[in-house]
Amino acid sequence: MVEVNKMNSFSEIMRKYFKISLFKIKPSRGSKEKARIPEDDESGSEDVVSKIIGEYGRWQLLMTALLSLFSFPCTFHIYLPTFTAYATKFWCQRPENLSDLPIESWIKYSQPVNACYVRVLTPTDTAENIMNETASYLDAFEKCQVWDFDRSDVGNTIISExxxxxxxxxxxxLAEVVFLIGVGIGGTAENAFSWQWRSHKVSLR
Structure with a gap:
């Protein structure tokens, strides 16, 4: 009788514990079933930086405007050839004995194709003969070495200099390409150095 009472009391205690949910029995899952990800994790965690400094506001706008000022010097270098390398009219330079010959007459006589090649002159060719169209017209041309440029619009440029x-x-x-290659190498090197030293130190240097 005593053992029966003990069994009854033990069963009552277990029922009581299960009733108040002190013990929970979960069915075992097979190894093939994948673990579920909580819904909070699926939606994505909150950005820590945005949580600390806040969302995009006046301070972020001010920092963006100030940081963009550092890009202006690079922009000046990129657009510099637009003004300093402006293409102007040019022609092969006149020899000293034909310095009195007008530019238009000289170009028409000596450079019928382009200014890169000039007609070979003879000792008898003078400014008067060329203007009267009585000079010899040889079909032989040679490469021009020195040019004159029209500086009436933009003055002296790197092309004329x-x-x-x-x-x-x-x-x-080629000068523009070399500059852009230098910008790319500098940006890549700064990124590599930033992993070894602090970013603000690398940027200041």
Missing amino acids: WGLVCDRASLTN
Whole structure:
């Protein structure tokens, strides 16, 4: 009788515990079933930075405007060739014995194709003969070495100063490409250094 009473009391205690949910029995899940992700995690966690400094407001707008000022020097370098490398009219320079010959007559006689090649002159060719169209017209041309430029509109440019025409015209584009390559290398190097040192120190240097 005593053992029966103990069994009854034990069963009552277990029922009581289960009733107040002190013990919970969960069915075992198979290894093939994937664990569920809580709904809060699926929706995405809150941005810690936005939580600290707040959403986009006046302070963020001010910082964006101030940081954009550092891009102006780079912009000046990119747009500089638009003004300093302005293409103007040019022609092969006249020899000293034909310095009195008008520019239009000289271009018409010596450079019928382009200013990169000039007609070969003979010792008998003078300014008077060329103006009267009695000079010899040889079909032989040679490459021009020195040019004159029209400086009436923009004055002196890097093209007129360094003679960046004909075979050397590509050097103007090469200068722009080299600058952009330097900007890319500098940005990549700064990013690499920022991983080793603090970002603000790298930016200031």
